[in-house]
Every structure is written in C-alpha cells, then in structure tokens.
Amino acid sequence: MAQLLPDRLIVGLGNPGAAYAFTRHSIGFMVVDALSVHGRIVLGTMRNGAVFGIGAICGRGVALVKPMTYMNRSGAPAGLLLTQWGLTCREMIVIHDDMDLAFGRIKIKTKGGDGGHRGIRSLVDACGDDRFYRIRVGIGRSASDVDAVDHVLGGFDERETAALGGIIDTVRDAAIAVLCEGADVAMNRYNRRSSDNS
Numbered sequence: 001m002a003q004l005l006p007d008r009l010i011v012g013l014g015n016p017g018a019a020y021a022f023t024r025h026s027i028g029f030m031v032v033d034a035l036s037v038h039g040r041i042v043l044g045t046m047r048n049g050a051v052f053g054i055g056a057i058c059g060r061g062v063a064l065v066k067p068m069t070y071m072n073r074s075g076a077p078a079g080l081l082l083t084q085w086g087l088t089c090r091e092m093i094v095i096h097d098d099m100d101l102a103f104g105r106i107k108i109k110t111k112g113g114d115g116g117h118r119g120i121r122s123l124v125d126a127c128g129d130d131r132f133y134r135i136r137v138g139i140g141r142s143a144s145d146v147d148a149v150d151h152v153l154g155g156f157d158e159r160e161t162a163a164l165g166g167i168i169d170t171v172r173d174a175a176i177a178v179l180c181e182g183a184d185v186a187m188n189r190y191n192r193r194s195s196d197n198s
Contacts (some may be wrong), residue, residue, distance in 0.1 A: 006054055006063035006085055010035060010175055011078050013096040013119040015153075016068045024139040025071060025152040027168070028095040031137070032064050034172040039064070048084070050077035058180035072118040075126030082127075089127035093178055094134050095171060096120060097152065101138025103160055104167045106174055108187045109134045133178055137171055 012033075014026030021029075036043050041055030041064050052065040065081060067074040082092065096119055101107060111131040114121035124130045142151030156164055170190070177186035 004054055004056060004061050006061045007087070007091060008060060008062045008179055009065055009078065009082060009085075009087065009092040010062060010179070011065045011067065011074070011092060011094045011123075013071060013074050013094065014066065015070050016066075020153065022155055023153050024097055024156065027097045027137050027139065027171075029066050030164075030168050031095045031135075031171045031175065032066055034168050035064055035175060038172060038176070048077050048080035050081060052081065057176060060179060062179060071122075073122055074119045075122035075124070078123060079126035089123075089129045089132040092123075092127075092132040093175055094120070094123060094132055095175060096134065096136065097139045098136040099139055099141050099148065099152065101136055101140070103138050103140040104163055105138035106171055106190050107136045107138075108174060108178060108183060108191055109136065110183050133183055135171060135174055135178070137167070 010032065012028030012031050014020065014029030020026050036053060039055050039057045041053040043051050043053040043064060043066065045052055049069045050065050050067045052063050054063045063081065065078060067077040069077055078092065082089065096117060100115065110133055113130065114124055142148060174186055174190040177189060
C-alpha cells in the first residue's frame, strides 16, 4: 500500500513543554490535538523541529503539525515540511491565538499581515508569502495592569476554562470546513456566527 502523502498542512501554533500546555498562546496546539483525535491521526513523528502526523480527513491527505521551536520561530519547521512534500504556503492552514478578537471569537482569513503576532510573522518570513489560510482564535485583551506577554503566556481563568472545550471543538470544525469545503464556505459559516456571538 502506497504511503499517504499530504496535500495540506494544518499547523497549530504554540509553545512546547508542560509549562505552556494550557496557556492562551498555545491554543493552536490544543486545536491540532483535537483534530488528531477526530481524524485518528497520531502525532508521533518528530522532524525538522516539528511534531506531526499524517492521515486523511474527508478523504484528503493532511499533515497535522505542531512546531516545537517556540512561537517566534514557528516558520522554519513549517517551511521545511512544506518543501519536503512539494507544497506551497497556499496549501497551509494555520491556527493561532489573537488578542484583537474577543475571547472565543473565530475569524478565518486567506492572507494578510502578521497583526503583531510573531508566530505568523515567522511563517510569512519563512514562506516569503502571506497567502496562507489563518484561523484566528480570540483570547481577548488583558486587564490594563497585566502585561501582554504575561497575558498570552498565562492560563485561562475560570470562566474561560469552562468555555474552552466548546471553543476548541468549534475551531476544529472550522479547520475541517476550510479543508473539506473551502475557505469561502467556512468564512460564511464561522466568521458570521462568531461575530453574532461576540
């Protein structure tokens, strides 16, 4: 049986290690873990600075990827894997936290700047192209007396923790919609729903 090769990458951004596992900045990792369970794709291979697994979702070959080089250097591992499989950045879906969106809000984009997010900046630099799909997951702004770095590297509060499972499931479904139905369908479904609930 021929080895399945991916024609899409789904990259979740986060920071490795137990200390960062349940922080706001690692919500992309959490969604990739949920996709792994959904698609029965084992995240068991370490290569080029990333943990990944290859499988099929809706009949499409997909690689689920978690860069292990810390957020600000996420681009290099993703770029190396794209090159390995002969893919371009336009065949990549990136899931990441976003302080400019209210907690739990989702916004899907097909291209754009980095918005001050250093993980996205690293990916744009590695690709030389900003035309990749992004699923932005709102984590909200910190209180005025909390530093932004402390906010993104901090854990979820009690209210957020109670809602987190449902949010991760929704983002997982949004990623599957982008993969299987296309970005326009996914944006119409999830961007509007997210805005209505914000």
